[in-house]
Amino acid sequence: MSTLGFETHDHGACVDDAMAAAEARCAASDLRLTPVRRRVLELLLAEHRALGAYDILGHLSAEGLGAQPPVAYRALDFLVKAGLAHRIEALNAYTACSHVGLDHTPAFLICRSCQSVAESETALTQGRLGDAARAAGFQIERTVIEAQGLCPACQNEAAV
Template sequence: MPHDHNACPDCGLPDLAFAVHDHAHCAEQVLARAEALAQDAGARMTPVRKRVLEILLENHKALGAYDVLQRLAAEGFGNQPPVAYRALEFLVEHGFAHRIRRVNAFAACMYPGEDHAPVFLICKTCDLVAEAPAAPVRAALDAAAQAIGFSIERSNIEALGQCPACRGAA
């Protein structure tokens, strides 16, 4: 039985992105899982790719491709857009990162390998992004599609608003 998607896989914290937690620890766990999964899949987690995932994992924010690129360039990797885009594309294809279309940005997947299709809650104040449990939402979406005979291949469900902390501060 898969564990609760709304909790940290390791420490069990709820609403991972927005809750205070030992982030270094959480990032480390996710990175390790991603590397193991890549290995299993015969995909090569090269230095750039790993570094990009690490960058995304540094916090729970969504970063634009050019933000990532800037970091890479500063660290001696290539400094042209394709370098960042290709690594990000690899991560997304393998489920190690998500593309958040609302903000033209990318965020590390917190539950790699769990074959989920999450909804994203994006705090407009602090920019943090949470992957919320999506099963009921997906079910409703599938039902709506099925009702008119539409077959869904990929979908994105994204919400902009305020996280608990920022709402409290306001």
């Protein structure tokens, strides 16, 4: 299990790596990373935060890449389906995927103070929840696991 998002890191390289991984994945799966889609992914990668569709749309329209909601939603839907981004249900917002390529059952740690989002790759949180589902005869297709609270940095600030 690895959790990415809060630790300091070389963000330029982080973004470059993620874009390269996205390129590779699209090429391999015959998906088209068009200009709008690429730009939306860049916007999401620029920050380890969740952005709303209308935040994205604001950037796009400022750059002449489209001004109507469907432009942003279509790009976000593509990225989510391609496994390059995730939707954060608790925020009605979106964030870039930190584990491109891995088969996904992501869990998120969401800071309520700075809105940063860390993606924790738990793979089989199926543990307890899976037990409950089996007991109930329920067939899980997708799980949403989102924890809200305070990230390390914001805990320190609160303590000051």
